Amino acid sequence: MKFVDEYRDADLARTLGTQIASLADAQRHYKIMEVCGGHTHTIYKHGIEAHLPDNVELVHGPGCPVCVIPMGRVDDGIAIAKRPGVIFTCFGDMMRVPGGDGSLLDAKAEGADVRFVYSPLDALKIARENPDREVVFYAIGFETTAPSTALTLMRAKAEDIRNFSVMCNHVTIVPPLKALLESPDLRLDAFIGPGHVSTVVGCRPYEFIPADYGQPVVVAGFEPLDLLQSIYMIMRQLDEGRSEVENQYGRVVFYDGNTRALEILSEVFTLRPHFEWRGLGFISQSALGLSDDFAEWDAELRYDVPGVRVADPKACQCGEVLKGVIKPWECKVFGTACTPETPIGTCMVSSEGACAAYYNFGRFAKSTARAGA
Amino acid sequence: MADLEEEVLARIERQRKLRPRFRDDRITMAHGAGGKATHTLVAGLFEQAFRNDALAELADAAIVELGGLRIALSTDAFVVKPLRFPGGSIGELAVNGTVNDLSMAGARPAALAAAFVIEEGLDSAVLRAEVDAMARAAQGAGVSIVTGDTKVVERTKADGMYITTTGIGLGESRYEFSGASVRPGDRILCSGYVGDHGTAIMLARGELDLDADITSDTAPLWPLASALIESAGEELRVMRDPTRGGVATVLNELAADADVGMVLEEDAVPVHPAVQGACEILGIDPMYVANEGKLLAVVAPAAAGAALSALRSVPGGEDAALVGEVAEQPAGMVLVKTAFGGTRIMDMLIGDPLPRIC
Numbered sequence: 238m239k240f241v242d243e244y245r246d247a248d249l250a251r252t253l254g255t256q257i258a259s260l261a262d263a264q265r266h267y268k269i270m271e272v273c274g275g276h277t278h279t280i281y282k283h284g285i286e287a288h289l290p291d292n293v294e295l296v297h298g299p300g301c302p303v304c305v306i307p308m309g310r311v312d313d314g315i316a317i318a319k320r321p322g323v324i325f326t327c328f329g330d331m332m333r334v335p336g337g338d339g340s341l342l343d344a345k346a347e348g349a350d351v352r353f354v355y356s357p358l359d360a361l362k363i364a365r366e367n368p369d370r371e372v373v374f375y376a377i378g379f380e381t382t383a384p385s386t387a388l389t390l391m392r393a394k395a396e397d398i399r400n401f402s403v404m405c406n407h408v409t410i411v412p413p414l415k416a417l418l419e420s421p422d423l424r425l426d427a428f429i430g431p432g433h434v435s436t437v438v439g440c441r442p443y444e445f446i447p448a449d450y451g452q453p454v455v456v457a458g459f460e461p462l463d464l465l466q467s468i469y470m471i472m473r474q475l476d477e478g479r480s481e482v483e484n485q486y487g488r489v490v491f492y493d494g495n496t497r498a499l500e501i502l503s504e505v506f507t508l509r510p511h512f513e514w515r516g517l518g519f520i521s522q523s524a525l526g527l528s529d530d531f532a533e534w535d536a537e538l539r540y541d542v543p544g545v546r547v548a549d550p551k552a553c554q555c556g557e558v559l560k561g562v563i564k565p566w567e568c569k570v571f572g573t574a575c576t577p578e579t580p581i582g583t584c585m586v587s588s589e590g591a592c593a594a595y596y597n598f599g600r601f602a603k604s605t606a607r608a609g610a
Numbered sequence: 611m612a613d614l615e616e617e618v619l620a621r622i623e624r625q626r627k628l629r630p631r632f633r634d635d636r637i638t639m640a641h642g643a644g645g646k647a648t649h650t651l652v653a654g655l656f657e658q659a660f661r662n663d664a665l666a667e668l669a670d671a672a673i674v675e676l677g678g679l680r681i682a683l684s685t686d687a688f689v690v691k692p693l694r695f696p697g698g699s700i701g702e703l704a705v706n707g708t709v710n711d712l713s714m715a716g717a718r719p720a721a722l723a724a725a726f727v728i729e730e731g732l733d734s735a736v737l738r739a740e741v742d743a744m745a746r747a748a749q750g751a752g753v754s755i756v757t758g759d760t761k762v763v764e765r766t767k768a769d770g771m772y773i774t775t776t777g778i779g780l781g782e783s784r785y786e787f788s789g790a791s792v793r794p795g796d797r798i799l800c801s802g803y804v805g806d807h808g809t810a811i812m813l814a815r816g817e818l819d820l821d822a823d824i825t826s827d828t829a830p831l832w833p834l835a836s837a838l839i840e841s842a843g844e845e846l847r848v849m850r851d852p853t854r855g856g857v858a859t860v861l862n863e864l865a866a867d868a869d870v871g872m873v874l875e876e877d878a879v880p881v882h883p884a885v886q887g888a889c890e891i892l893g894i895d896p897m898y899v900a901n902e903g904k905l906l907a908v909v910a911p912a913a914a915g916a917a918l919s920a921l922r923s924v925p926g927g928e929d930a931a932l933v934g935e936v937a938e939q940p941a942g943m944v945l946v947k948t949a950f951g952g953t954r955i956m957d958m959l960i961g962d963p964l965p966r967i968c
Contacts, residue, residue, distance in 0.1 A: 241890065247951035284952015346636040355818060355892075461950045566615050572622035577957070578646055596622075597957050 244460030245283065253465040254288035260472040267293045268424060269471055270561050272414065273431035274301030274590065275459050281594045283461040293468065296561035297591035299413050299517060300431050302378040303330045304559070304583040304590045306406055307513040308547035311336030314375050314404060317540050318349040324367060326360040327375035329353040334586045337547040341375075357389035357403070364393075364401035373536045374403045381433040383407040383525060384498040387505035390531050404536035405527055407506065410434045411442050412523035413514060418450050422562050427471045429464065430456035432486045437502075439494025440482050447480040458486040505531055515583050516549060516556030555582035558591050565592040572596060623942070630654045644854025644900070645959025649863075667788060670711035670851070673781055680781030682717030684708055687774040693736065695814035697806070697825030700773055701743030703902060706828050707853070708777040709751045713835040714849045714905065716787050717779030719751060724775050725759040729768040736770065744773075751830035753777065785839070789867030791847045797914035798872065798934040799907045801834050801927050803827070804857055805885040805896035807903070813888065820891065822884040829903030833924050838907055841920035845913035851905050855959045858897040860906050861934075861944045862958045869941050874934040874956065877949040897946075898959045908936065 261267060271277060277297045280286065286295065299305060311334050318325035318341060325341070332341045332353055345351040350370075354360050357374050364372035376386040386403060393401045410431060417423060430443055435456045443454045453474040457467035467485040474480060484490055505528060512524030527535040549555065553575065554568040565571055565584065575581040577593050584592035632654030640647040657665060664672040671684035688704045709719040724744065728737065748755050806827040813820055831851060838846055850860045857879065861872040874897075881896045889896045903926065909917045914932060921930035937945075944956040 245950050247949065250951050281954055282948070283950040284948045284954050285950070287952040342638050342640070343636065346638040461952075564615070566618040572618060578650075597955060 241460065244458075244462045246462065249462055250285075250288050250465055253462070253469055254290075257288075257293060257465070257469050257472050258290040260469070260476045261290050261293055262476075263292065265292065267426050267472070267475070268296050268561070269293065269427045269429060269468060270296040270298045270417075270425050271429040271457075271464070272298040272300040272410070273429075273433065274304065275433060276429060276431070276457065276464060277301070277591055277594045279459055279461055279464060281597065285461055285464055288465060289468070293472070296425065297558070297565075297594070298428075298561060299417065299514070299559040300379070300410070300434075301584070301590050302382070302408065303328075303334060303586060304555070305408060305413075305514045305517070306331075306334060306377060306583065307515045308336045308549070309513070309543075309545055310406055311340070312338070312547060313537075313542035313544060315339070315341060315344045315349075316542050317373055317404065317536060318344050318351050319347075320371075320540065322369075322371050323350065324363055324370050324372045325349060325351045325375065326354045326363060326372060327351070328355075328377065330586070331375060331377060333580070334583055335580060337545075357386050358392070361389050361393055361398065361401055364398050365396075368400060370400060372401050373540075374401070375406065376403050377406045379408055379410050379431070379434045380437040380498075380502065381431075383502055383506065384437060384495075387501045390505050390527070390534055391501070393534055394531065399533070402534045402536040402539050403527065405506070405525060407525040408512065408514070409508075409523055409525065410438065411445075412520045413517060414443075414446070416517060416520050416523075417560055418446065418452075420560055420562075423560055425452065425561065426475060427453040427455075427480075429467050429471070430454045430482070432456060432458050432463070432490060435484075435486065435490045435494065437495050437498045440484050440490065440492045441494070443482045447482060451480050453480045454482045456482070456484045456486050456490055458489065504528070513546065516553075516559045518556075550581050553582040555584045555592075558582075558584050565595040568592070623940075643959060644859055645898075646957075648855070649958065669715060669788075671715035671717065671779075673715060673717075673786075680717075682712050682715040682779040682781050683776070684711035684715070685774065685776040686711060687772060689769065689772050690811065691769050692811075692814055693740065693770050695826055696810050698828040698902070699740060699743050700771065701740035702747045702828050703826075704773040704775045705744050705747035705751060705753070705755075706830050706902060708775040709753060710831040710851045710853075710902075710905075712777050712779035713830070713832040714851050715779070715781065716785065716835065716839055716849070717781045718836070719753045719777055719779040719830075719832055721754050721756045722748065722775050722777045723757045723759075724755050724773060726761065727768050727772040727774075728760065728762050729770055730762055730765045732770055740771065740773070747830070751832065785844045785846065787846060787848045789848050789850075789864045792864055792868035792870055792908045792936055793847075794870055794936050794938045795911050796847055796908045796936040797911055797932055798861070798874070798936065799909060799914070799918055799921065800857070800879060800931050800933045801831075801905045801907075801921055802903075802929040803880045803882050803885070804852065804901055804904055805881055805889065805899035807901050808856070808899035809885045809888050809896075811900075812892070818892070820888060822888055824882065824884050824888065827901055827903035829926055831903065831905050834905055834921055834927050837920040837924045837927070838909075838917055842909050842913040842917045845910040846917065847908040847910065849905050849907045852901050854900050856896070856898040856900055857906060858895070858944065858956050859958055861956070864908065865944055866942050868936075871937040871940045871942075872934060872944045873937050874944060874946045876946050878931055878933045880929050880931055895956075897956060906933075 360374035455467040506525035511521045580586040584590040630650040712719040810826045921927035
């Protein structure tokens, strides 16, 4: 496939792997966190760890937007979906996320009209085509997907489409990173910065990581060679004793981000004072709600929702997995009570979740790759 | 540390080998998607209730001994939406689907029964077109449609029409094919480009605003199957058509049946660039996407070359490829060697990326 195969060349990967190995100090163990769930997925899907030396370890961070939605917010969504006359729309991965009592997929089987869409604009289209129904879009994601929700809301307002509303669960990338860096049990050497988020926010927001915590950040693309190259760039920084923000994904990410998108975000959204993250708890100023100008399209204002906080299941260690404190397989319920078919924690739900990715792709990956090499 | 990881992995493997139990409160779309939930429903409910030797194989077609003859019997319901799509339609699928299930059992398809569930208000021209399509497909596959049934249900109840076909064929071969006969060292063959049907349906629904020149691969598989049987004889272990759940699901089923590892070479599997591109955009792996005119075969190593040539000599098999090998490990699983030089496990399909494709 043109413009994709170029980033998946096995020979180049081997060369990069050798260069990374030559930069790694044999006495040292390196822990590098990829923040973004998309990176986690690429790492397992293509078997990237096969090209890394044993002492360079990748830790899977909290950047899967589906995984961080707390159960209470899922229940709120289901309550809206079950209202008569409502067409409830969301991204496909969201449908399987368990709330306190079942998922949106279960609600669908019980009769709720839940549909998956690839874009919020598709949800708006459904609203246009079904004027006698109420269409709700369950918005999730970091700054990556927030602009498309914002544009959809602006269009809804411009066309005065009143049977459409958004339940906003958009979150922002920097506060959880800060929370992570502040947690005492975390031991990391560097960060692979999230590529898609950075197309919007740019690289500047990460400058506090090298400045305040002395750790390198390299913003990376999503093809396997992108990731290997960014690991190489990190290893070079560590080897040379530098720590700064570098941009590997220059073909897409500008250092200052997408200023137009940022303007739209500030027009449509306001920062919530605090928001609950699954596994990480409440983090202040970490999520977006609709601004007063868009209050009429705010599903949380339009409908009564339970708004009950549901504690994470006790056995589930999603929080520690998200923080990179433990590996997925170290969780007490991993692979037994918690599997991709019957997920307990959200890390197992989305294919981008650290646990699901490890369950589907990671097992055997290292040992067999070595045996074959 | 590493030991503990191994222990956890071993525990998961044990878990995966247990007979699936059907414990869901309700049927969701995932139970019809051909992946893990479907497998759990079939093995955990139907197989338990109907228990018998022919069923225990859980193959697409069963072999029943009647008066000294080995009769292959198979049935399939078709609920595809939309009814017509690039490269085919529900009528054509209904014939080829059942014909192919018989063919995979090594049986020459002989006769079909067809049951129609038709929605009140359906345009007769639509029905006529599908009946014509079935007649043409039956002729093409060398079968007769010899009996049937018609039901009409209220408006909005059947998406236009559903068709169920049941077929019989004569197990002509002296050989028995079964997933359990697969053993380490065997080669895995694929008869051509995969992922076309499911992708064509997805695009034909028009919900994605994607446009590409992709057509369904619906076709009868008997010519390919008989060429394989002829060339490989008893060296042919098993044939399967990767419909719902795609190549990934078939390989997982075979790995579980024979308790062997199926090692797939990712870049050896033929996938059209347009299909690859559409799947890339949608975040779907073409290995999980349905086919309606392709087969996977496992053959003993000595017969692999001849079997591949035999496939390639039949129209529709020109692009057949050797796509992998059977290994002892990882037992019960499918290991993919990625084009990037890594490896990963390819599990059964979970959830439901593509509803109503056949």
